[in-house]
Amino acid sequence: MFSCEDVLAELSDYLDNELAEALRRQVEEHMVHCRTCRAVYDSTRKTLRIVTDSGSFELSQDVSSRVATRIREKIRAKHANTGGDTSGF
Amino acid sequence: MSYIRGASADESQFPTLLDIKSTFGFIPNFFRAQTLRPDLIDAEAGLVSAILVKEGALTRRQKEYIFLACSADNLSTYCVTAHCEIVRMLGIEGPEPEQIALDHTASDIPDSEKALLDVAVKLNNHPREVSSADIDELRAHGFADQHILEMVIMVGLAKFANFVAFGLGTVPDFDASNVMQRLGLAPDSIQSEKKLNPLRDSLTLIKDEDADLVSRTRSGDLDAFDELVRRHQQRIYRTLVAIVRNPEEAEDGLQNVFLSAFQHIGNFQGNSKFLTWLTRIAINEGTGRMRTRKEIESLGETSEDDVPFRPRDVTAWGANPEDVYSRAELRQKVEQALLTLPAKYRIPVMLRDLEQFTAEQTAQALEITVPALKSRLLRGRLMLREALAPAMGRRAANV
Numbered sequence: 001m002f003s004c005e006d007v008l009a010e011l012s013d014y015l016d017n018e019l020a021e022a023l024r025r026q027v028e029e030h031m032v033h034c035r036t037c038r039a040v041y042d043s044t045r046k047t048l049r050i051v052t053d054s055g056s057f058e059l060s061q062d063v064s065s066r067v068a069t070r071i072r073e074k075i076r077a078k079h080a081n082t083g084g085d086t087s088g089f
Numbered sequence: 090m091s092y093i094r095g096a097s098a099d100e101s102q103f104p105t106l107l108d109i110k111s112t113f114g115f116i117p118n119f120f121r122a123q124t125l126r127p128d129l130i131d132a133e134a135g136l137v138s139a140i141l142v143k144e145g146a147l148t149r150r151q152k153e154y155i156f157l158a159c160s161a162d163n164l165s166t167y168c169v170t171a172h173c174e175i176v177r178m179l180g181i182e183g184p185e186p187e188q189i190a191l192d193h194t195a196s197d198i199p200d201s202e203k204a205l206l207d208v209a210v211k212l213n214n215h216p217r218e219v220s221s222a223d224i225d226e227l228r229a230h231g232f233a234d235q236h237i238l239e240m241v242i243m244v245g246l247a248k249f250a251n252f253v254a255f256g257l258g259t260v261p262d263f264d265a266s267n268v269m270q271r272l273g274l275a276p277d278s279i280q281s282e283k284k285l286n287p288l289r290d291s292l293t294l295i296k297d298e299d300a301d302l303v304s305r306t307r308s309g310d311l312d313a314f315d316e317l318v319r320r321h322q323q324r325i326y327r328t329l330v331a332i333v334r335n336p337e338e339a340e341d342g343l344q345n346v347f348l349s350a351f352q353h354i355g356n357f358q359g360n361s362k363f364l365t366w367l368t369r370i371a372i373n374e375g376t377g378r379m380r381t382r383k384e385i386e387s388l389g390e391t392s393e394d395d396v397p398f399r400p401r402d403v404t405a406w407g408a409n410p411e412d413v414y415s416r417a418e419l420r421q422k423v424e425q426a427l428l429t430l431p432a433k434y435r436i437p438v439m440l441r442d443l444e445q446f447t448a449e450q451t452a453q454a455l456e457i458t459v460p461a462l463k464s465r466l467l468r469g470r471l472m473l474r475e476a477l478a479p480a481m482g483r484r485a486a487n488v
Binding site: 001005008009011012013015016018029032033035036038039040042043044046047048050051052053054055056057058059063064067068070071072074075076079 | 113114174177178179180182309311314315318319322323326327330331336339340343344347348351397398399400403404405406409410411416419420422423424427438442443445448463466467470471473474477478481482
């Protein structure tokens with residue numbers, strides 16, 4: 001029988017669906033009767049979902065264009081100086 | 090789910106159904122099929138509580154075994170599957186419950202319990218053949234009259250439940266995966282997709298969608314490199330923010346990363362994806378900046394990797410965060426929470442869960458093994474959950 005510690009150790013892989021069938025069953029059997037593990041699992045699952053969907057730390061369009069332009073200009077200037085040899089930077 | 094349709098009434102009106110739901114996480118078909126008469130469900134719940142649940146002379150294990158052995162002889166698939174799961178849910182020690190149902194005489198239980206089940210099954214199958222000799226046999230095994238009384242009543246309860254299940258045609262619904270699904274707790278579909286196509290990750294590892302642009306850049310096609318910048322600057326920016334925790338500094342670093350990649354693109358061997366290689370450069374850029382700021386957080390192995398992280402706030406999150414907060418509010422909370430994590434957990438979580446790198450790509454970019462990555466990811470995810478919990482937990486919630 002899986003303990004709460006066992007479930008916690010497998011939680012990440014369970015969330016990523018990377019547990020072997022037998023382990024997955026044990027985790028689920030434990031969670032069916034353990035409210036605490038179920039609460040931890042469910043809230044971790046919701047955490048990952050909001051992290052993935054949050055679009056956090058988005059680069060604004062302005063910054064994105066500005067940086068791209070700067071990089072573009074720099075590599076073209078260097079490229080002209082080195083005659084097209086990228087290894088000579 | 091059964092031959093007759095239950096009432097569509099709101100279950101929140103019936104305390105017994107709510108109790109049943111909180112015990113199992115769902116309302117089993119056995120009870121759902123009887124919702125036309127909630128008063129009968131109340132009475133049955135009382136019966137089950139008095140006979141099976143309430144402590145008496147027999148142990149719960151002995152009572153469950155009687156229920157299983159009789160239900161199996163009555164060929165009640167519903168009651169056998171339900172109580173096999175219940176035995177597991179209760180953590181009852183002993184052989185697999187299916188073994189008891191299949192053939193208790195061959196299972197690894199004490200002789201006295203075998204004798205108890207023998208008489209129970211005899212009463213179940215051939216009630217008129219039970220005699221005082223059977224009862225004396227039980228006494229010889231140390232059972233007192235109260236044990237015997239409870240055994241007889243348990244056989245009656247099993248018959249009752251089996252016949253109700255047969256008569257109502259209840260479809261078995263006890264299976265751990267099924268229960269998790271009914272609780273709405275199965276892993277999210279995006280993650281489940283991997284399970285359906287286990288080859289996907291390995292295939293995408295081999296195929297690098299940037300290969301053509303990399304090759305053209307090497308041949309001097311600067312427009313191809315512009316496209317690589319356009320394609321990856323958001324992800325590289327996030328990697329840098331994950332490390333330096335400062336948007337302006339990440340913006341500065343972004344330019345350096347791409348210039349460095351352009352300069353060294355001849356060294357890119359194609360052993361990993363281009364993006365993984367680029368991310369590695371970003372990690373070096375970010376950690377270099379941390380060092381300059383003398384803000385050195387250990388990214389290497391530390392002893393705390395071996396100590397399991399224990400969640401402190403285990404309050405259930407009742408509602409979906411998306412229903413409580415706007416997208417902008419959630420983003421702000423996620424950003425704040427992410428930045429509270431130590432770098433060695435923050436970076437893996439951001440690469441894996443925000444940028445959606447595979448575990449292999451994340452481990453490669455961090456130059457650590459996949460098991461080491463997984464251990465950090467587990468801790469990081471739990472820490473992040475803990476950081477978000479005060480805003481999300483609701484004490485009244487019931488998962």
